[in-house]
Amino acid sequence: MTSTYRPNESKREEFRRYLEKGGVVDSITKALVALYEEAEKPNNAAEFVRRYMGASGPDTAELETTKNELMCLREKIDELTRENETLKEKLQKYESGGQ
Structure with a gap:
């Protein structure tokens, strides 16, 4: 068991040195x-x-606002698409009835 434990420790130590050398630990x-x-203290420590x-x-609040806006815009697109289809049908009936 000791032989499999040491290589893992060695890799961890190597990774730790890599992070230190790159300034990650300090940052x-x-x-x-x-x-x-x-x-x-801020509500969201990770965000801080x-x-x-x-x-x-963007922060979490901005993402939530953007998601809500996107959802509303998608609903509006669906509504306008349905309205467009209805108007196309009415126009087609009007054009065929007028000839």
Whole structure:
């Protein structure tokens, strides 16, 4: 068992050194310290860390708003598509009745 345990430990240590060398450990540590030092803790700690580390994606509230907007727009498209079909039918009846 010891022989299978050591290679895993070795890989973990190698990965740890890789993260340290790349500045990842330092960046995460700084983000966590900043979170610790926040007087009012944010509701979403992961979002705080992402923003602190420079992630430029939308936050959870923005995503939820965008999803809701998308859903409303899809409903509006469906409504307009149905209205368009109805008007096409009326126009076709009008055109065939007028000839």
